[in-house]
Amino acid sequence: MSTELLIAIIITVVGASTPILIAALGELVVEKSGVLNLGVEGMMLVGAITAFVVTFTTGNHYLAIVCAAGAGVAASMIFGFLTLSLSANQTATGLALTIFGTGFSALAGQGYSARPVTLLGPLFPAELATHPVWRVLFGYSALVYFSLIMVVVVWFFLKRTRAGLILRAVGENDLSAHSIGYSVIGVRYAAVAFGGAMAGIAGACFPLLLTPQWAERMTAGRGWIAVALVVFASWKPFRLLAGAYLFGLVMTMELYAKAGGGPLSSIPSELWAAMPYLATIVVLVLISIRRDASSNAPACLGRPFLPSN
Amino acid sequence: MPNRLELSGITKQFPGVLANDNVSFAVKPGEIHALLGENGAGKSTLVKMIYGIMQPDAGEIRWNGEPVVVPNPKAARKFGIGMVFQHFSLFEALTVLENIALGMDAKVPSRELEARIREVMATYGLALDPHRTVATLSVGERQRIEIVRALLLNPQLLIMDEPTSVLTPQEVEQLFTVLRKLAAEGCSILYISHKLHEIKALCDVATILRGGKLVDTCDPKQETSRSMAEKMIGSGLKDIVKPEGRSFGTPKLVVNRLSTLSTGHFDIPVRNVSFTVRAGEILGIAGVAGNGQNALLDALSGEVRSDDRDAISIDGLGIGGMDTTERRRHGLCAVPEERNGHAAVGDFSLSDNSVLTARDRLGMVVMGLINSGAARTYTGRVIADFAVKALGPASTAGSLSGGNLQKYIMGREILQKPSVLVVSQPTWGVDAGAAAAIHQALVDLAAAGSAIVVISQDLDELRALADTLAVINMGELSAARPVKDFSVEEIGLLMGGVHGEAAA
Numbered sequence: 107m108s109t110e111l112l113i114a115i116i117i118t119v120v121g122a123s124t125p126i127l128i129a130a131l132g133e134l135v136v137e138k139s140g141v142l143n144l145g146v147e148g149m150m151l152v153g154a155i156t157a158f159v160v161t162f163t164t165g166n167h168y169l170a171i172v173c174a175a176g177a178g179v180a181a182s183m184i185f186g187f188l189t190l191s192l193s194a195n196q197t198a199t200g201l202a203l204t205i206f207g208t209g210f211s212a213l214a215g216q217g218y219s220a221r222p223v224t225l226l227g228p229l230f231p232a233e234l235a236t237h238p239v240w241r242v243l244f245g246y247s248a249l250v251y252f253s254l255i256m257v258v259v260v261w262f263f264l265k266r267t268r269a270g271l272i273l274r275a276v277g278e279n280d281l282s283a284h285s286i287g288y289s290v291i292g293v294r295y296a297a298v299a300f301g302g303a304m305a306g307i308a309g310a311c312f313p314l315l316l317t318p319q320w321a322e323r324m325t326a327g328r329g330w331i332a333v334a335l336v337v338f339a340s341w342k343p344f345r346l347l348a349g350a351y352l353f354g355l356v357m358t359m360e361l362y363a364k365a366g367g368g369p370l371s372s373i374p375s376e377l378w379a380a381m382p383y384l385a386t387i388v389v390l391v392l393i394s395i396r397r398d399a400s401s402n403a404p405a406c407l408g409r410p411f412l413p414s415n
Numbered sequence: 416m417p418n419r420l421e422l423s424g425i426t427k428q429f430p431g432v433l434a435n436d437n438v439s440f441a442v443k444p445g446e447i448h449a450l451l452g453e454n455g456a457g458k459s460t461l462v463k464m465i466y467g468i469m470q471p472d473a474g475e476i477r478w479n480g481e482p483v484v485v486p487n488p489k490a491a492r493k494f495g496i497g498m499v500f501q502h503f504s505l506f507e508a509l510t511v512l513e514n515i516a517l518g519m520d521a522k523v524p525s526r527e528l529e530a531r532i533r534e535v536m537a538t539y540g541l542a543l544d545p546h547r548t549v550a551t552l553s554v555g556e557r558q559r560i561e562i563v564r565a566l567l568l569n570p571q572l573l574i575m576d577e578p579t580s581v582l583t584p585q586e587v588e589q590l591f592t593v594l595r596k597l598a599a600e601g602c603s604i605l606y607i608s609h610k611l612h613e614i615k616a617l618c619d620v621a622t623i624l625r626g627g628k629l630v631d632t633c634d635p636k637q638e639t640s641r642s643m644a645e646k647m648i649g650s651g652l653k654d655i656v657k658p659e660g661r662s663f664g665t666p667k668l669v670v671n672r673l674s675t676l677s678t679g680h681f682d683i684p685v686r687n688v689s690f691t692v693r694a695g696e697i698l699g700i701a702g703v704a705g706n707g708q709n710a711l712l713d714a715l716s717g718e719v720r721s722d723d724r725d726a727i728s729i730d731g732l733g734i735g736g737m738d739t740t741e742r743r744r745h746g747l748c749a750v751p752e753e754r755n756g757h758a759a760v761g762d763f764s765l766s767d768n769s770v771l772t773a774r775d776r777l778g779m780v781v782m783g784l785i786n787s788g789a790a791r792t793y794t795g796r797v798i799a800d801f802a803v804k805a806l807g808p809a810s811t812a813g814s815l816s817g818g819n820l821q822k823y824i825m826g827r828e829i830l831q832k833p834s835v836l837v838v839s840q841p842t843w844g845v846d847a848g849a850a851a852a853i854h855q856a857l858v859d860l861a862a863a864g865s866a867i868v869v870i871s872q873d874l875d876e877l878r879a880l881a882d883t884l885a886v887i888n889m890g891e892l893s894a895a896r897p898v899k900d901f902s903v904e905e906i907g908l909l910m911g912g913v914h915g916e917a918a919a
Binding site: 268271272274275278279281282283285286287288402405 | 467468487488489492500503504505506507508509513516517518520522
């Protein structure tokens with residue numbers, strides 16, 4: 107394999123992994139607070155169409171990213187209001203949010219399909235990335251570096267800050283956190299909003315980083331992979347990073363397999379597409395086999411907070 | 416010097432219940448003040464209002480002489496009010512240090528916090544490793560976390576809600592030493608308990624609540640346990656009527672070298688446990704929580720089956736390989752410790768919960784169809800006979816208070832007239848009047864010829880109830896002897912003596 111091809115593959119893998127990583131980091135924080143938001147896919151689509159429309163009308167990519175984050179927050183607040191303020195079932199509401207996001211983005215995107223925008227360019231000046239090896243390090247757009255920085259930020263926040271400790275406490279035992287005097291609902295709203303912003307930015311990756319146009323359902327299930335990845339990584343940010351790149355690699359392999367890329371095509375592309383999910387199931391089985399105190403799943407995950415009981 | 420805490424005319428109304436009705440009392444600085452009352456007497460509501468979890472509808476709280484409003488627990492802690500809850504508000508997956516940090520309102524760097532924790536532990540003789548994960552700790556150690564957490568705030572008033580229900584006699588003594596030392600330093604203590612002899616040993620003043628009203632404030636050292644219990648329940652307390660000089664029948668339940676496998680949970684498996692319970696006999700099994708009681712109960716009830724068919728036998732029939740349903744058919748009923756979620760399904764009606772354990776013995780299922788009339792009638796009988804406070808057989812198990820659910824579960828099993836009954840913590844969280852009723856029902860069941868095994872941490876209960884007693888420690892059971900032959904000290908030593916943790 108030539109160096110050029112290898113570098114091309116690495117860059118494709120990084121690109122494919124970035125939106126999953128960003129969305130999964132958001133979902134990790136949400137789940138650590140005890141909330142299961144299955145609406146990631148829907149929020150990503152809302153973010154994707156927002157980013158596309160803003161880029162199309164203003165040409166400003168960074169404004170587009172900010173607006174996508176805002177749109178993600180807005181979508182997540184629908185979920186937050188229903189599940190946190192009205193104690194609706196989180197699973198059903200999350201699924202509804204995904205359906206809503208899919209429909210809403212398709213509606214808002216009418217008339218925008220097949221209209222091109224420009225991709226977000228590399229963050230660093232091109233002179234830094236002349237050599238192929240330097241390209242692997244400095245050839246990416248700001249979104250990629252953002253995703254990597256956020257891994258460290260999320261890890262530091264959860265492990266080392268008091269606010270992160272409170273968030274974990276709320277996800278671990280909401281009633282106790284309440285009785286100590288923390289606002290369970292408030293913390294969860296904040297976490298859900300963060301998850302929404304991250305999902306919105308992850309959605310923005312699609313028109314800005316991967317394919318410079320709008321297509322209905324262009325996130326193609328990556329939101330679901332992000333949700334699966336959180337479990338796969340057992341709620342640990344650095345494992346999430348490794349998992350996201352692993353899944354990104356598998357998805358890139360799928361593309362190569364589809365394109366008839368030599369030995370890879372001997373495995374059907376459908377199987378490649380199913381690989382992240384199969385891997386998640388295998389990991390879940392492994393986790394449940396050696397189930398102990400360190401299984402790390404937030405104990406209150408998906409349970410509505412009902413302080414009166 | 417003004418009173419540390421003074422309540423006047425505190426009233427709290429819930430839909431359908433007047434939880435506190437014009438309650439007034441005062442706690443002096445350095446006083447250990449007992450708050451006594453049955454379940455539902457309004458003790459919890461009252462302390463929740465002092466700690467700011469709830470707000471009174473009427474009345475005034477004075478703190479060091481000043482009228483105050485306590486809007487939330489944070490404000491309470493700011494005043495210097497600490498609370499140790501009955502159900503620990505701990506986070507299992509977090510470390511001791513993280514748990515304590517969560518209870519602190521001021522931001523303290525974790526290194527400094529650790530130093531302060533070690534200092535408090537040294538001052539009061541509380542041993543604990545700050546970096547252990549809570550899930551790996553015993554109940555006694557968990558309680559120490561709560562106490563350390565409260566003490567770090569230098570409280571002027573410490574509220575203790577049923578603190579001794581899970582401790583060995585030695586651990587109780589250690590706790591009392593800490594509390595007396597605190598009181599001597601001027602910290603007031605509001606001590607909620609239903610164990611009257613502890614209140615007599617520890618407290619200076621006792622305030623007794625009944626039905627939300629204050630019925631008496633007395634000096635517990637001048638009262639007898641009995642007189643306080645009668646004030647609590649408002650009528651004469653019935654003794655357990657145990658026919659003297661009973662003779663026991665033939666061996667009913669024989670356990671022969673029963674061992675279980677480690678489950679990977681935090682309960683210890685049992686090793687080579689052997690005992691015999693005869694018809695009419697009540698065997699008490701004492702021990703500190705987490706010494707194999709759960710494993711023993713699971714093995715006896717059939718939740719965990721034994722490879723050895725003859726490890727457990729009823730009337731000579733080996734039942735070791737049978738599951739719970741088959742064992743129930745052969746007359747063995749069991750009540751696990753965990754009421755909600757194990758002994759009963761919270762979201763099911765009481766009727767449906769009755770069907771779950773009594774279906775075979777009482778013919779509630781005919782050809783796969785539930786005879787709901789029979790289930791309702793039976794549940795109604797349980798509710799009536801055991802004075803369960805519930806709207807009726809259709810109310811869900813989860814809507815009952817802990818003590819009432821316990822009464823229902825005990826009634827549900829006892830009225831099935833099992834020939835062998837195995838119960839864990841039969842009166843946990845149940846008030847004195849109801850406990851006496853449950854004890855009497857167990858004695859009557861034994862008198863009718865059943866063999867009964869009672870697993871409990873409450874020594875008073877075992878001494879009153881059991882004919883023979885054995886002690887479980889680290890999964891091993893001591894030989895059973897007549898209960899009269901044991902002194903409290905001896906039981907305490909057996910419970911904790913070998914177990915290094917309790918002896919420390």
